[in-house]
Amino acid sequence: MASVCFYFQVHQPYRLRHYTIFDTGMDYFDDHKNAEICTKVARKCYLPANRLFLELIRQHRGRFKISYSITGVLLEQLKEYAPKVLDSFRELADTGCVEFLTETYHHSLSSLYSPQEFADQITAHRQLIYDLFHQKPRVFRNTELIYNNGLAHAIEQIGGFDAILAEGADHILGYRSPNYIYRPPNSTKLKLLLKNYRLSDDIAFRFSNRGWAEWPLGADKFAQWVNAVNGNGYVVNLFVDYETFGEHQWEDTGIFEFLRHLPIEILKHPDNDFKTPSEVAAAYPAVDVVDVPYFVSWADIERDLSAWLGNAMQHSAIRELYKLESIVREANDPQILDCWRRLQTSDHFYYMCTKWFADGDVHKYFNPYDSPYDSYINFMNILDNLRSRCRSLISAGPSQGSPVAALS
Amino acid sequence: MKTRTLMLGWEFPPFISGGLGTACYGLTKAMDRLGMPVTFVLPRAMPIRFPAGEESPAGMEGSGEHYQTHLRHMRIRAIPSTLTPYAPGQSQAAASWRRAKATGAATLEALGEATRAVYGPDIRQEVQRYAVRVMEVAEEEEFDVIHAHDWMTFPAGIAVSARTGKPLIVQVHSTEFDRSGEHVNQYVYDIERQGVHAAAKVIAVSNYTRNILINRYGAPPEKVEVVYNGVEFNGQTEASFPRTWPDKTVLFLGRVTMQKGPEYFLFAAKRVLEKMDNVKFVMAGDGDMLYRSIELAANLGIGHRVFFTRFLRGADVDRAYQMADLYVMPSVSEPFGIAPLEALQHNVPVLVSKTSGIAETFRNALKVDFWDINEMANKMVAVLRYPPLQEMLRLEGRKEALRFRWEDSAARVSDIYQHVLSGT
Numbered sequence: 001m002a003s004v005c006f007y008f009q010v011h012q013p014y015r016l017r018h019y020t021i022f023d024t025g026m027d028y029f030d031d032h033k034n035a036e037i038c039t040k041v042a043r044k045c046y047l048p049a050n051r052l053f054l055e056l057i058r059q060h061r062g063r064f065k066i067s068y069s070i071t072g073v074l075l076e077q078l079k080e081y082a083p084k085v086l087d088s089f090r091e092l093a094d095t096g097c098v099e100f101l102t103e104t105y106h107h108s109l110s111s112l113y114s115p116q117e118f119a120d121q122i123t124a125h126r127q128l129i130y131d132l133f134h135q136k137p138r139v140f141r142n143t144e145l146i147y148n149n150g151l152a153h154a155i156e157q158i159g160g161f162d163a164i165l166a167e168g169a170d171h172i173l174g175y176r177s178p179n180y181i182y183r184p185p186n187s188t189k190l191k192l193l194l195k196n197y198r199l200s201d202d203i204a205f206r207f208s209n210r211g212w213a214e215w216p217l218g219a220d221k222f223a224q225w226v227n228a229v230n231g232n233g234y235v236v237n238l239f240v241d242y243e244t245f246g247e248h249q250w251e252d253t254g255i256f257e258f259l260r261h262l263p264i265e266i267l268k269h270p271d272n273d274f275k276t277p278s279e280v281a282a283a284y285p286a287v288d289v290v291d292v293p294y295f296v297s298w299a300d301i302e303r304d305l306s307a308w309l310g311n312a313m314q315h316s317a318i319r320e321l322y323k324l325e326s327i328v329r330e331a332n333d334p335q336i337l338d339c340w341r342r343l344q345t346s347d348h349f350y351y352m353c354t355k356w357f358a359d360g361d362v363h364k365y366f367n368p369y370d371s372p373y374d375s376y377i378n379f380m381n382i383l384d385n386l387r388s389r390c391r392s393l394i395s396a397g398p399s400q401g402s403p404v405a406a407l408s
Numbered sequence: 409m410k411t412r413t414l415m416l417g418w419e420f421p422p423f424i425s426g427g428l429g430t431a432c433y434g435l436t437k438a439m440d441r442l443g444m445p446v447t448f449v450l451p452r453a454m455p456i457r458f459p460a461g462e463e464s465p466a467g468m469e470g471s472g473e474h475y476q477t478h479l480r481h482m483r484i485r486a487i488p489s490t491l492t493p494y495a496p497g498q499s500q501a502a503a504s505w506r507r508a509k510a511t512g513a514a515t516l517e518a519l520g521e522a523t524r525a526v527y528g529p530d531i532r533q534e535v536q537r538y539a540v541r542v543m544e545v546a547e548e549e550e551f552d553v554i555h556a557h558d559w560m561t562f563p564a565g566i567a568v569s570a571r572t573g574k575p576l577i578v579q580v581h582s583t584e585f586d587r588s589g590e591h592v593n594q595y596v597y598d599i600e601r602q603g604v605h606a607a608a609k610v611i612a613v614s615n616y617t618r619n620i621l622i623n624r625y626g627a628p629p630e631k632v633e634v635v636y637n638g639v640e641f642n643g644q645t646e647a648s649f650p651r652t653w654p655d656k657t658v659l660f661l662g663r664v665t666m667q668k669g670p671e672y673f674l675f676a677a678k679r680v681l682e683k684m685d686n687v688k689f690v691m692a693g694d695g696d697m698l699y700r701s702i703e704l705a706a707n708l709g710i711g712h713r714v715f716f717t718r719f720l721r722g723a724d725v726d727r728a729y730q731m732a733d734l735y736v737m738p739s740v741s742e743p744f745g746i747a748p749l750e751a752l753q754h755n756v757p758v759l760v761s762k763t764s765g766i767a768e769t770f771r772n773a774l775k776v777d778f779w780d781i782n783e784m785a786n787k788m789v790a791v792l793r794y795p796p797l798q799e800m801l802r803l804e805g806r807k808e809a810l811r812f813r814w815e816d817s818a819a820r821v822s823d824i825y826q827h828v829l830s831g832t
Contacts, residue, residue, distance in 0.1 A: 020786035021683055312796035354772075354804060373774055376797055377790040 002179075002229040003275040003283070004266055005193065007141070007165060008242040010046070010070040011107050012038055012077060013347035015368050019381045026389065028339055028382045030368070035081045037366055038074075042082035045246035050088040052245075052256055056263050057097045064263040065097045065274040068242070069141050072105030072125050073345055075132065086132070093133035099276035100129045101165070102137035108344035109308060111142055111151055112295075113322040119158055121341070126160075139277040141165040143346050145195065145239070145298040146305065149291065152184035152192075161190065163281035165239060167298045168194030172290055179233025183286040191281045192290055195239040195298060199225060204240040208253035219258050223265035223272075230271050234284040239298070300355065308349040313376040318349055320383055327390040336389060343382065351375035411825045412445045414551040414568065416542060416561035419450075419492075427746050428581050431613070431637050432557055435821065438638065438814035440479040444822060447549050448482055449542055451489035485549070487541045491534055491560050532595065539564035543571060553577055553825050559584075559596055562603030575608040575828045579635075583620050586741040587667050601625050608828045611635050611821065613744040614765025633824055636769060638814030639749035656687045656792045659732035659756065661725070662739075662747055664695035669738035669761065669778045671697070671704055676738070678708045679785035680792075687713065687792060692728050694719040729754035733798065734791045738778045739764055748773060752809035757801030759787055772804040 015037070017030035056064050070089065078086045092098045104110055104121035105128065111118045122140070129137055140161045142151055147166035155161050168178030176182075178194040202222070206212045214221070226236050241248065249255040266272050275283065299307040309315055321343055328340045352372045369375040415436060419429025439446055542564035554576045556565030562578055569576035584592045584600060604610050604625050610632045612618035618634050621627040658680070660673045670691065677689045691701060691714060698716070705714040720728055729735070735751035735758045742764035749766070751758050760767050761778035774787045791798050 020782055021789045022679070022782055022786065312800055313794075316794065316796040354800065370775065371771065373772075373797060373801060376794070377774075377787060380790065380794055380797075381786070 001234060002226055002269075002272050003235045003280060004226060004272065005235050005237045005275050005277060005280050006066040007101070007237070007239045007277060008066065008068050009141075009239070010068055010074060010242040012041065012071075012074045012366075013107065013345040014073055014077070014342045015366075016348070016378055016382060019378050019385070021381050021384070023381070024385065026335070026339065026385070028385075029342065033368060034077060038077045038081040041243060041247055042078070042085045044251070045243050046078075046082070046085045047088065048251070048256060049242065049245040049259075050085065050092060052259060053098075054088065054092055054095070056260070057092070057095045060263055060267070062097060063267060063274060065099070065276050065279070067099040067101060067139075067276045068092075069101040069103050070129075071103065071107040072121075072128050073107060073342065075128060090133065093135065097276075099139070099278055100133050100135050100137055101139045101141050101277065102126050102129060102161075103141050104143055106341045106344050107143050107346055108341070109143060109146070109318065109346050109349070110344060111146065111154065112305075112309075113318065114325055115154065117322075117325065117341075117344075118154065122158060136160075139163045139165065139193075139281065144307075146295055147292060147297070148295045149184055149186055149293060152190055152292075153186050156187045156190055163191040163193055163277055165193050165237075165277065166195070166292075167296045167303055168197055168237070169296045169303045171303075172292050172296055176288065176290075177233050178237060179229050179235055180287045181234060181280065181284045182288055182290040185289045185291050191286050193235070193237050193277055193280060194290075195237050197298070199236055200238050200240050203238065203255075203258075204244045204248065207244075207249050207255060207258070216254070217258065219261035219265040222258075222262065223268065226266055226272065227269050230269070235275065235280050237280075299350075302355075306355060307353050308346050311352070311354050311372075313354075313372065314349045314352045317352060317376060317379050317383070320380070324383070324387060324390065327387070327394060331390040331393040333393055336386065336393070339386060343379070343386070348375070348379055352379070410443060410445055411553060411822070411829065412551040413439070413447070413825070414546060414549055414554045414574075415446050415448045416554070416556040416565055417448055417450060418557060418561075427744070428558060430746055431581055431744075434638055434640055434814045435817055436482060437479060437640075438818035439821065440481045441815060442818050442822065443481055444818065446482045447545075447551060448484045449545055450484055450486045451491045451538060452486045485545050487538065487545065489534065489538045489541065490530075491538055535560055535563055535599075539567050543567055546572060552829060555579065555821075556603065557581060559600045559603060562599050562606075566602060566606045569606065576603075576606055577609050577611060577824065577828060578603045578607040579611040579613070580604070580617055580621060580743070581613055582667075582743045583617065583624070585620055585624055586617075586743055587665075589666065589740065607631070609633060609824050611824065613637055615768055616763070616765045617743040633820075635817050635820045635824070636765070636812060637744045637746050637749075638812045638817050639746060639753060639809060640814065641753060641810055653731075654686060656684070656733045657690060657731045658687060658734045658736060658788055658792075659690050659692065659728060659751070660736055660738070661690075661692040661720070661728060661751075662737065664691065664693045664698040664701055666697060667740055667742070668693075668695070668697075669740045670695075670701045672738040672740075672778050672781060672784065673736055674701060674704050674708060674710070674714065675781045676736075676784035676788060677705075677714060678710050679781060680788050681710055681713055683785075683789050684792060689714045690717060690728060690731070691715070692717040692720045692725075726754065729756050732756045734759060734788060736784070736788070737761060737764065737766075738776075738784065740778050742766070749809045749812055752802070752805045755802055755806060757791060757798055757805055759784070759791070770805075770808060772801060772808045774801065 014029045015033050016028055053066055102122060102125050105125040106121055110121055126137055129135055138161055140155050145167045152164060155164055178196045182192040184190055207217055209215060229236055245255055295305050296303050328337055351367050351369050352375050354372050417432035436446055436448055546568045554565050554568050554574055556562055556578050558581050565576045584596045604621055604627045610627055612621055612632050612634050615634055618632045621632050622629050662668045664670045680687055702716055705711045735756045737745055737748050737760045739761050745764045745766035748758040748760050759774040762775050763778060767775050776784045776787055
């Protein structure tokens with residue numbers, strides 16, 4: 001049996017506006033740019049891809065299934081800038097063939113810095129998914145598939161989850177295959193679904209690469225690779241950025257045509273099917289424990305935290321951000337809390353990455369900054385302003401405002 | 409057979425007053441290390457004499473016009489000439505402009521007059537005289553190509569090329585538009601244009617300069633090659649004297665001329681001091697904008713925070729760098745910009761204007777539009793306030809700066825010679 005498990009990450013951050021040390025306003029975010037990017041990605045990716053998946057689901061009458069994790073910050077922006085996309089996600093939800101996962105509302109690194117904040121953001125995201133799509137998510141995926149034993153433990157403590165998605169990195173699996181189900185060492189209930197990065201990256205990164213030996217990749221060829229898993233595993237976890245379709249891989253690469261034919265080709269083999277992450281977790285037993293003492297993620301070739309926490313600026317920025325947690329809560333102002341949370345989105349730290357600066361690469365994608373230095377300066381200036389706002393609110397005495405309710 | 413070069417260059421240590429001399433010296437030394445034979449023609453106002461027992465840094469020995477150097481493949485031919493790369497008349501011109509201003513006659517016309525007078529009345533004769541003397545030297549020398557650096561040597565290069573039939577390569581370290589903005593000196597512009605068109609190949613020190621040559625001088629794009637400058641690495645690592653002062657220091661080091669944007673540095677300093685009070689600004693260098701800059705600092709009310717050191721040499725330059733937390737190059741138009749690389753060599757992070765050659769190719773520097781005072785101040789404050797930023801700009805910047813090697817520039821120049829000689 002080989003089940004194909006599609007999971008798409010759907011996310012756009014609230015990009016910051018240019019903010020100097022001389023600015024004093026609380027308009028930290030670049031509304032214009034965010035609207036522009038949101039509508040552009042909606043046009044090139046979200047709308048056509050949603051339309052295609054809806055067609056495929058209808059065409060295959062319940063045999064084709066997919067899953068999404070859509071961040072809270074994107075859902076907010078879609079509501080404001082591209083409500084049609086939100087409608088089409090609702091339509092997908094109504095088919096019963098689409099599962100929505102939960103992650104931190106703000107696509108944050110809070111799992112690394114604040115257990116309280118981590119739990120709050122998960123609660124907020126679960127609520128939002130329920131409100132929009134009437135589903136109670138049972139599967140968790142952390143920001144950029146950041147994962148270790150500690151994260152599994154934290155998720156088990158928070159409760160309500162059957163499975164976690166993570167990267168099927170070679171250094172945690174060793175000789176083992178990502179095509180089985182595993183469990184964390186410190187948990188009895190949770191299952192681990194690990195990304196098959198070879199097949200996932202064939203679609204996400206190599207699809208249009210004419211220098212690749214397998215180019216051009218057709219749905220039939222890809223289906224044969226999936227068929228080869230029969231007898232050697234239960235599931236092929238294809239975890240990719242949703243923007244792969246139409247944005248990373250433009251329409252003229254044939255990516256949509258590839259998708260259109262993929263279900264038919266996969267289902268030609270009688271032992272194949274499509275499952276959502278919850279169905280995979282319910283259908284297959286965990287074959288082994290995977291011990292992950294160190295963090296893994298799906299970013300860059302290192303598959304670790306170095307994309308967000310690889311240099312001194314990144315560490316300094318995020319430390320200063322979470323240092324504000326107590327005064328942000330004390331200030332008890334919904335707008336301030338919301339800003340502070342939007343600043344937690346991992347993209348802000350990704351922009352500060354200097355690892356690949358010399359070559360330039362995917363870190364450039366929708367990166368609003370000319371250099372990692374500029375992004376750090378901008379972030380720190382905003383943090384500085386936020387800090388002084390909190391302080392002046394606190395010194396002005398107990399707030400008359402309502403308790404925190406920024407997320408709804 | 410190695411290509412033999414007749415190099416029409418400028419300034420050798422210890423007489424270096426700016427980037428042109430540094431570049432000629434660095435390039436020629438690296439060509440020497442690659443074993444490329446060079447006869448270096450050097451204009452000198454006076455015969456070179458070094459105090460007894462003191463060796464010149466270039467290791468020049470000999471008397472009269474002929475010098476041997478410690479560089480194995482290079483010979484120096486000194487030519488008596490008063491040409492200097494930075495117009496001897498500049499300070500008089502500025503003085504006459506200030507006078508004009510004081511007498512209320514500071515009109516655009518007067519300013520134009522001053523600009524035209526920058527090179528002094530004798531410049532045309534001097535450029536001619538220099539060309540004649542280079543022709544004489546060329547009669548006695550054997551060479552395959554002529555390599556001329558910046559406009560004052562172009563007429564000589566053109567003449568020698570016409571006489572000998574050897575190909576001329578001109579290298580442009582700065583154009584009249586860099587030095588004078590839109591008030592170009594027509595005489596200088598014409599020479600630059602002739603040089604660029606007469607040359608078999610033109611070497612620009614950046615794409616920034618290459619574009620000016622194409623757009624403003626009508627140079628055929630296929631003829632203009634970019635060869636970036638390098639920086640001499642002297643193995644310096646850490647500050648040799650401990651920092652004891654509490655104040656932060658921001659450094660401007662370069663000629664204080666319109667081209668270098670000193671007033672933008674001061675306007676930005678003023679804004680920085682609105683946010684931080686423990687900052688000192690050091691302006692090191694001379695130039696025709698020096699007195700105006702001193703006045704400007706006073707008028708802005710930051711005179712007590714800005715220190716003018718005049719022109720610095722040797723150990724004083726090192727000391728200035730060692731004091732600095734940030735080096736700023738706010739140039740209005742900078743063909744390349746070796747100084748930021750030197751600052752990084754001294755472990756000082758850099759902020760450079762986007763209108764510079766270095767900005768197009770260097771990543772680990774802060775970059776700003778020279779006119780954007782707010783942004784310049786914003787970035788200055790950030791470097792002074794956030795140690796991780798300063799540290800990363802310093803470490804990564806230094807690493808990157810060390811990759812600018814004169815040997816690579818010399819190898820590119822050698823390739824260009826080969827292409828010219830083989831007619832491709």
